[in-house]
Amino acid sequence: xxxxxxxxxxxxxxxxxxxxxxxxxxxxxxxxxxxxxxxxxxxxxxxxxxxxxxxxxxxxxxxxxxxxxxxxxxxxxxxxxxxxxxxxx
Numbered sequence: 001x002x003x004x005x006x007x008x009x010x011x012x013x014x015x016x017x018x019x020x021x022x023x024x025x026x027x028x029x030x031x032x033x034x035x036x037x038x039x040x041x042x043x044x045x046x047x048x049x050x051x052x053x054x055x056x057x058x059x060x061x062x063x064x065x066x067x068x069x070x071x072x073x074x075x076x077x078x079x080x081x082x083x084x085x086x087x088x089x
Contacts, residue, residue, distance in 0.1 A: 031059060
């Protein structure tokens with residue numbers, strides 16, 4: 001019986017579906033560190049940590065905090081709308 005070629009890997013349709021369900025294969029978002037997101041937003045790191053305490057989304061990667069730029073921008077937009085509705089300038 002011939003051995004299958006090592007150059008090609010057969011993946012069953014069931015395995016492909018299971019992989020899709022787990023979320024593999026989708027493009028990864030580049031996460032930014034504290035310095036990068038603070039510079040992008042033109043704010044200090046102290047202000048960034050205050051915003052994180054207010055609920056700004058971030059991921060913990062070990063000891064470090066990482067941010068998805070799109071999620072941060074969405075959160076800031078929603079925060080601005082809430083503040084305007086409450087009468088903040």
